[in-house]
Amino acid sequence: MSTYNPLNALLIFLGFSTLIYFLFRPTKGWFWIIKNNYRINEKIVIEDILKLLFHSEDSEKIVNTNDLTRILDFDNSLIIASIEKMTAKNLISLDGEQLKLKPLGREYALRIIRMHRLWEKFLAEKTGYDKSEWHGRAEQKEHELNAEETNLLASKLGNPQFDPHGDPIPSRTGEMQTVNGVPLTTLAVNTIGKIIHIEDEPEIIYKQILAENIHIGSHIRVLENNNTRVSFFSEGEEFKLAPIVAGNLTISILKKDIINEENIARLSNLKENETASIIGISKESRGENRRRLLDLGFVKGATVSIDLLNPLGEPNAYLIKGTAIALRNNQASKILIKKIN
Numbered sequence: 540m541s542t543y544n545p546l547n548a549l550l551i552f553l554g555f556s557t558l559i560y561f562l563f564r565p566t567k568g569w570f571w572i573i574k575n576n577y578r579i580n581e582k583i584v585i586e587d588i589l590k591l592l593f594h595s596e597d598s599e600k601i602v603n604t605n606d607l608t609r610i611l612d613f614d615n616s617l618i619i620a621s622i623e624k625m626t627a628k629n630l631i632s633l634d635g636e637q638l639k640l641k642p643l644g645r646e647y648a649l650r651i652i653r654m655h656r657l658w659e660k661f662l663a664e665k666t667g668y669d670k671s672e673w674h675g676r677a678e679q680k681e682h683e684l685n686a687e688e689t690n691l692l693a694s695k696l697g698n699p700q701f702d703p704h705g706d707p708i709p710s711r712t713g714e715m716q717t718v719n720g721v722p723l724t725t726l727a728v729n730t731i732g733k734i735i736h737i738e739d740e741p742e743i744i745y746k747q748i749l750a751e752n753i754h755i756g757s758h759i760r761v762l763e764n765n766n767t768r769v770s771f772f773s774e775g776e777e778f779k780l781a782p783i784v785a786g787n788l789t790i791s792i793l794k795k796d797i798i799n800e801e802n803i804a805r806l807s808n809l810k811e812n813e814t815a816s817i818i819g820i821s822k823e824s825r826g827e828n829r830r831r832l833l834d835l836g837f838v839k840g841a842t843v844s845i846d847l848l849n850p851l852g853e854p855n856a857y858l859i860k861g862t863a864i865a866l867r868n869n870q871a872s873k874i875l876i877k878k879i880n
Contacts, residue, residue, distance in 0.1 A: 583682050584613050584621040586651045589630065592640050593648035603636035646713060650689070653709040655681040656702035657692050663703035664696065664826040671749055673703065674739045686711075703825065705736030705755055705789065720789040723761075724769060724782050730761045734773075736789035747784050752872055756822035758803065759790065774875060775804030804878060806837075806857065807871035811848055815876035817841045817859075824873040836860045837874050 588607060595602045604622065608615045622638070625631045630644035640648065658677035662668050668676065684692065690711055693699070700716045702708055707715040720735045734757050739745045753773075762777065763770040769785035771778055780788075809815055819839050820832055836859045837843070846858035854865040866874075 580613070580617060581621055581624070584611070584617055585625055585630075586647070586682055587611055587613075588618070588621060588625065588638075589640070589644055589648040590651050590655075592631065592638055593645065593652065596640060602638050604638065605636070607638070649709045649713040650686065651681055653693075653711075654684055654689050656706055656708040657689065657696065657699075659702045659704070660696050660699050660708070661692065667827070670703070671746065674742070674745070703755070704739050705734075718789060720791045723759075723771070723780075723785040723788040723790050724764065726761045726764060726790060726792070728761050728764060730790075731758070731793045732761075732790035733758050733793055734788055735791045738787035738789075744784050744787050747780075748787060751778055751780070752869075753778060753788070754821050754823035754873070758793070775808040802877050804876050805872045806843065806866070806874040806876050807868045809843070809845060809857075809871075809876065809878070811845045814842060814844045814879045816879055817843060818875040818877050821873040821875055824870075828870075828873075832870070832874065835864050836862065837864075842879075843876065 588611070591607070591610065592602055604619070607618050607622070611618060622631070622633075625644065626633060628643070629641055630647060632639050632641055655677045658680045659673045662673045662676055663670065693708075693711070698710075699708055705718065707718060709715050718736055720732075726732065734753065734755050737745070737748055737753070737755050757773045759771040759773040761769075761771050766782065769780050769782055803818060804815070806815070817837055817839055820829055820837065824832060841859055843857050843859045845855065846863040847856035849855050852868075854867045855871070856863045856865050857871070858864075
């Protein structure tokens with residue numbers, strides 16, 4: 540027959556009390572941590588759904604519940620619960636399986652898109668992150684700011700109208716500039732134009748564009764356009780793309796007599812014993828990187844030549860204003876030149 544042991548009872552009580560404390564202590568208890576994480580995840584899911592619906596409706600695409608569970612990387616039960624809450628809050632409507640934004644939902648979506656594109660602008664202008672990282676990092680940061688903080692970020696950036704990919708940034712009232720261009724795939728041979736937008740989704744296609752070292756703001760001349768290949772001449776190089784990739788480039792058509800694109804090249808194309816005059820720095824070079832190149836002497840009108848070619852490929856040394864400056868090909872490709880015969 541067991542006997543009552545006060546010490547054991549005390550230990551059990553203390554252990555149970557400790558467990559209750561760690562479970563339910565204010566703000567830091569496991570229960571509250573799990574609950575708050577659920578709320579955070581639900582907020583992210585709602586905002587990702589709104590943004591996806593906005594872009595889909597802008598492209599005249601229909602989205603249903605199955606599309607969301609397939610596209611979004613969240614638990615299906617959380618997506619369904621979020622849809623129910625969004626419907627109750629009058630953000631979206633359900634027409635059978637089809638989801639549609641309501642005016643409140645569209646306003647909310649524009650706020651998230653504004654935050655995302657402002658973050659991309661910030662990452663491009665104020666940090667050293669590679670452009671392949673801008674979109675992913677902005678995807679994380681877009682859920683963090685409130686309206687006041689977003690407006691402060693916009694003010695610090697000078698209230699930009701376009702992000703580094705050429706997408707319009709919504710104003711605080713939801714207004715956006717129009718992108719006046721057409722897809723590269725629609726242009727006839729010998730059309731002259733300027734790249735004004737590079738679509739960064741889907742990621743696999745965007746990475747192919749990055750690998751080709753294609754720059755926003757570059758002038759182009761279409762060389763070939765058919766069902767298997769689109770090729771164009773730009774800044775001293777010929778680029779060849781599959782139509783599915785070329786479709787992610789938006790071009791503003793230019794008159795042929797306002798630019799002679801044959802005379803523009805990239806410093807990375809300069810050969811030994813050639814001399815060139817600097818035309819300018821590509822819009823692809825931003826922030827500190829742009830200022831550094833200007834400080835090094837790569838200003839409009841300066842004369843530049845090869846000082847030393849690296850047998851390993853890069854960096855190469857360029858002679859400018861009597862000083863040898865070493866640049867990698869990626870840096871040199873953003874400096875535009877006109878070769879001097």
